[in-house]
Amino acid sequence: MTETASAGADFTAEELARGRALRRARLPWLLGGQAAALLLAAALGFTGAGAGLVSAAGDLFGGSWAARVLGGSAALVLLGRLVALPFSARVRTASARFGLVTQGWAGWAVDALRGTAVALGLFLPLALGLYALIGRSPEHWWVAGAAAAALLTVALSFLHPLVFEPMFNRFEPLPEGELRTALLELADRDGIAVRDVLVADASRRTTALNAYVSGFGPTRRIVVYDTLLTTAEPREIELVAAHELGHVKHRDVLTGTVLGALGAAVVVPVLAALLAWRPLLDAAGAASAQDPRSLPLLAALAALLGAASLPAQCAASRRIEARADRHALELTGDAEQFIAMQRRLVVANVADPYPPRALELLLATHPSGGRRIAAARAWSAG
Template sequence: MSRILMLFVAAMLVAGLPVESGFAQSGAPAFDVEQASRAYIDTLQGAELEKSNNYFEGGYWLILWGAIVGILVDFLILQSRLSARFRDWAERVTSRKWLQPALYALPYVIAGFLITLPWTIYTDFFREQQYDLMSQAFGGWFGEQMIGLVISLIMFSLLIMAIFAVIRRAPKTWWLWGTGVISIFLFIGMMLGPVFISPLFNDYQEMAEGPMRDRIVAMAAEYDIPADNIYVFDQSKQHKRISANVSGIGPTIRISLNDNLLERTDPEEVAAVMGHELGHYVLGHTWRTIFILALIIGFGLFVIARLAPRLIERHGARWGIRNMSDPAAIPLLSLILTAYFFAATPALNSLVRITESDADQFGLDSAREPDGFAEVSMRLSEYRKIEPGPIEEMLFFDHPSGATRVRMAMQWKADNVENPVIQNPGKLEQE
């Protein structure tokens, strides 16, 4: 008998199986990953399931209609020669070529904001209210839209000024240098956003001392992540979504949790979310995302560099556009880029989804809370379709679906927890 046992152990070692797991569950019921997953997935049923599916599937059409609205607005600004008038105004204000694109950007951004305002009000306010995802009154929401408009005026003006400086100096290869310019702006936004922009919309307070903060500090310390600044921000005034992030670079690094996460979830769920967010930092996802986005944007600028001159040569007189270095060409460049990004939506979604999946795996390994991870994945189903088809998930999901995440958590549990048992989560609270 002992010889048979030794042969069995040797065979397990050769096969790469953990010896302990071969005996630990003897006498214990087998852990079925799919059954354990369904215990969570099936907590969303009936009217709540239908509401979640309708909200998310409606977003598929918003991708299309949003692109169409953006293209039509730019086309209207071109056809009405508003663009040429904005350029003429900028030239009257200053004779400095380098400053004219920045001045042009001011009326262009304001005009785009006003023309699309009815669409924005419907998609970002009334539709959110319809699905009980909006906490703000219209006045508060519109006030934040105005703050966003001011930020757009500043950032877009600086970006356009830099891009057109490149176009004037390198008319043949401007798209390549322009990609570098946009990458720099992405980096600056990453540096300054958490410190100067986010507090314009929410109040950030240091997280109170206690067991939850201690656990976050310990998790961060395990991976040498600075945890001197841990903030809680009041996003419940805007909506009910749970959220957290690790943001910034160098001295601006901060860990932020919204109040919904702390008030609507259990400590195990908070740990699971923070493990995921720490994963983004440790795995260098910000830098990887900037690099891949730069490649995607660079190809888009290359497309513009090939199409825009031909369109200007053919229609420029009617639109009042002189050449590629004319700021009046901005709506044309925007129109082409909007169409390009619409076509690239599946690629952009896949980029984010793969990154999020990597962070999910890291979060499971660091927090070791598979059931907490499954529970918080189900809470996200308030506004994300829980169980799409594989092609649907690939095309439209910029995060793994709830079902995918729950199955990942239960598979991790099966692989890493001794004598795992199937939980009966019951009906999760959906305040």
């Protein structure tokens, strides 16, 4: 079946048009926000503007070395959030026009402030510790830095469900009943001990449907949006749970954490080498790597490396999600309901089931809805 024929069979012309319209309304602001963040990082990191910012922020708190590190870090975080804010607001406005937003502007602002506080709470002590390490061992700081970055990645993955997720959502165990029994039986059949199935109060922000698995070891749990429970059929919810069980079965969170830790450990010596390059330090207006005025340069280099690795990260994520889809099909043997579930997700989330291929390759963390439906049909036929 061709993509055009499949689109006609699975989605109405109106549903396809809505998905494309929302993508076109949000995409310029999503890309614009990312571009603005990179341009800001480059402008501060590769010119003397960033050094001046660090010096000015440090002078507000006494001008000491620690004041420059902390003041400069805070200034970078706040400026970055400020630049991203109008783009995020426009994305939210576009989503609201299509009925995806249930939260008021006041709640949105509180979430933005809370996110900024979390960023400051993480970045400031990390920057202070990093520059203390560089000052202590200017030539070999990257050895301990790489180990610390790997350990920090593991710690954050472990703590995220316990500390950070509850800051933005409330979670309750899935109530006793037929659905909970069915999900636990599904997990038992899959040979997986599920510690908990939690329901997130996503409806106070959005009408979108979603589920995910987070944490590992004692913090591992499967989370479903309350919007999914009130919208989807029980069998479709089972298919969503089967997909999430696939992540657990293949230890995707643990594997992702380990790979993330290894990636962090590899990036640190690369950053150290670049941070020691004299032409970059001169352009940034910093005397040396341990000079707090090199902070914007370090942030710019990290941002550029992150942006360059994004397509590879997305490709790995799509493969993991496709594997979880296959697991759901093999566990349930129900391609028909899997297709119904994917169709519901596309329609409820006003997604474009057939986005431009280049866009999917560069930015998508999940296969498109149309591709997931086609894969389910291929699995059924095979």
